Amino acid sequence: MDADKTADVAMRAYWASDPTDVSINAICERAGVSKPALYREFGSEDGLMRAVLDRYAVQVLSELFEILQPQTPLDQALTALIHFASVDPKMETGCVFFKMRAGKHRLGPKTREGVNAVDAGAVAAFTAYLNARREAGDWTSTQALETVARYLVEQIGLALMQRAGGQDPAQIKDTLTMSFSVVHGQ
Amino acid sequence: MDADKTADVAMRAYWASDPTDVSINAICERAGVSKPALYREFGSEDGLMRAVLDRYAVQVLSELFEILQPQTPLDQALTALIHFASVDPKMETGCVFFKMRAGKHRLGPKTREGVNAVDAGAVAAFTAYLNARREAGDWTSTQALETVARYLVEQIGLALMQRAGGQDPAQIKDTLTMSFSVVHGQ
DNA sequence: ATGATAAAATACCACCTGGTACGAAAATAT
DNA sequence: ATATTTTCGTACCAGGTGGTATTTTATCAT
Numbered sequence: 001m002d003a004d005k006t007a008d009v010a011m012r013a014y015w016a017s018d019p020t021d022v023s024i025n026a027i028c029e030r031a032g033v034s035k036p037a038l039y040r041e042f043g044s045e046d047g048l049m050r051a052v053l054d055r056y057a058v059q060v061l062s063e064l065f066e067i068l069q070p071q072t073p074l075d076q077a078l079t080a081l082i083h084f085a086s087v088d089p090k091m092e093t094g095c096v097f098f099k100m101r102a103g104k105h106r107l108g109p110k111t112r113e114g115v116n117a118v119d120a121g122a123v124a125a126f127t128a129y130l131n132a133r134r135e136a137g138d139w140t141s142t143q144a145l146e147t148v149a150r151y152l153v154e155q156i157g158l159a160l161m162q163r164a165g166g167q168d169p170a171q172i173k174d175t176l177t178m179s180f181s182v183v184h185g186q
Numbered sequence: 187m188d189a190d191k192t193a194d195v196a197m198r199a200y201w202a203s204d205p206t207d208v209s210i211n212a213i214c215e216r217a218g219v220s221k222p223a224l225y226r227e228f229g230s231e232d233g234l235m236r237a238v239l240d241r242y243a244v245q246v247l248s249e250l251f252e253i254l255q256p257q258t259p260l261d262q263a264l265t266a267l268i269h270f271a272s273v274d275p276k277m278e279t280g281c282v283f284f285k286m287r288a289g290k291h292r293l294g295p296k297t298r299e300g301v302n303a304v305d306a307g308a309v310a311a312f313t314a315y316l317n318a319r320r321e322a323g324d325w326t327s328t329q330a331l332e333t334v335a336r337y338l339v340e341q342i343g344l345a346l347m348q349r350a351g352g353q354d355p356a357q358i359k360d361t362l363t364m365s366f367s368v369v370h371g372q
Numbered sequence: 373a374t375g376a377t378a379a380a381a382t383a384c385c386a387c388c389t390g391g392t393a394c395g396a397a398a399a400t401a402t
Numbered sequence: 403a404t405a406t407t408t409t410c411g412t413a414c415c416a417g418g419t420g421g422t423a424t425t426t427t428a429t430c431a432t
Contacts, residue, residue: 001410021292024390034411036392045390102288104351106207143364150357151364158344165290171336178329178337179365187380210420220381222422231420 003041006031011052011059015096018164019049020106046108049100053114056096061118064156065125070132074139077129078180081152085159086173094164098157123149141183148183155179189227192217197238197245201282204350205235206292232294235286239300242282247304250342251311256318260325263315264366267338271345272359280350284343309335327369334369341365 009031013022024045028035042048067080085091100107100115107115126149133139141148159176163169195217199208210231214221228234253266271277286293286301293301312335319325327334345362349355 018291023388025388035390036411037409039391040410102347102351105204147357147360147364151361154344154348154361155365158340161288162340165288171333174333175337175340178333178368179341182364182368209418211418221420222382223380225421226380 001033001037001041006033006038006041007048007051007055010048011056011096014049014052014099015056016093018103019052019096019100020103024048044108046110049107049111050114053097053100053111053118057118060090060095061097061122065122068125068129070129071136074133074183077133078183081156082159082173082176082180085156086163086176087169091160091163095157095160098160099164101157102161119153122153126150126152139183152180152183187219187223187227188217192219192224192227193234193237193241196234197242197282200235200238200285201242202279204289205238205282205286206289210234230294232296235293235297236300239283239286239297239304243304246276246281247283247308251308254311254315256315257322260319260369264369267342268359268362268366271342272349272362273355277346277349281343281346284346285350287343288347305339308339312336312338325369338366338369 006027010022010027013027013030024035024038027033027048028038031038038048042051064081064084067077067084072080097115097118100111101119104112104115123146127145130139130145130149134141134145155176158179159172162172162175192213196208196213199213199216210221210224213219213234214224217224224234228237250267250270253263253270258266283301283304286297287305290298290301309332313331316325316331316335320327320331341362344365345358348358348361
């Protein structure tokens with residue numbers, strides 16, 4: 001029983017469609033694993049989803065957080081974020097995390113906890129980054145750090161959900177660029 | 187068999203939770219209607235959802251569109267929209283239309299068609315309104331009308347989905363206000 | 373009152389879901 | 403080579419889904 005491969009198959013399936021639309025049966029089939037084997041490894045559907053979310057966070061979301069290096073100028077970071085969320089072919093079918101967050105009420109307790117943790121982590125990362133840019137004199141707004149951090153996270157989430165819905169990337173980019181224009185570097 | 191009452195019960199159920207999370211069985215129970223009676227009236231789940239969407243559009247969304255009177259100043263309209271989407275207790279559990287749109291892939295053909303129609307209608311209404319305000323000298327941006335119209339619709343949708351997710355209305359209002367600040371009246 | 377007709381609900385269908393009891397197989401120990 | 407333990411998968415479970423065949427109920431001429 002290859003737990004790594006199974007989690008990977010589940011991740012891709014959740015990513016391509018939607019976590020709540022992919023059944024355990026379908027995952028077992030695609031992974032070539034029996035159902036009891038999967039349950040022995042992950043305990044429950046909730047356990048599997050949580051494992052997949054953790055995996056996704058380190059394998060994919062890390063790429064997003066790497067944009068937020070303290071020394072990266074604000075404008076450059078915003079541009080990179082726009083590209084990541086609205087153009088990057090890797091995110092063509094949206095984002096596992098934001099899909100899970102959108103259907104939070106359908107998740108089990110472990111997965112929901114994981115979603116909350118990632119959410120809080122994202123806001124914290126953006127807050128830290130904005131704080132660094134403020135100290136660097138790159139961002140002169142007087143708005144509360146966390147409010148703007150939340151704003152950016154929500155806008156990125158919106159763009160990624162639009163991508164999952166198959167909307168035109170050019171339109172998504174327009175919307176995201178417009179929303180980011182309230183946060184200027186300089 | 188009271189079709190009106192049944193559609194109303196379905197609408198409230200879809201509104202309170204999520205269209206794809208409410209079963210036909212549950213609706214029949216709550217409406218005090220037998221399942222064959224419901225199928226005789228609406229044909230299928232898709233038919234019922236479509237009927238509910240149409241009903242919702244005239245009963246609820248009309249209130250949103252009424253904000254967009256051509257003579258209403260831009261700032262006033264934006265303020266009213268912010269209130270409607272992020273504070274109005276009527277929209278506490280989000281919006282049937284945006285919930286359906288978010289789970290478009292789970293809908294039947296009739297309902298999906300209806301969602302597309304409402305979506306296009308919303309963009310058209312905002313486009314017409316912005317055009318009126320531009321002619322009134324109230325809005326001097328050089329951006330494409332439809333791009334900004336889409337932007338506004340998406341931001342309202344985001345706010346309403348956040349409300350459905352139980353997020354703090356104050357935070358939602360912050361986010362929506364910030365996003366609307368790129369569209370100024372004068 | 374009775375027989376024909378229209379309306380409505382009970383009871384069912386096949387299918388799919390998450391989850392597991394239990395027997396078979398394989399690996400290890402003796 | 404045999405006994406023991408551990409791994410693994412078939413085959414199943416109860417419950418719920420959208421949808422419907424069939425029977426019951428009610429209406430209405432006569």
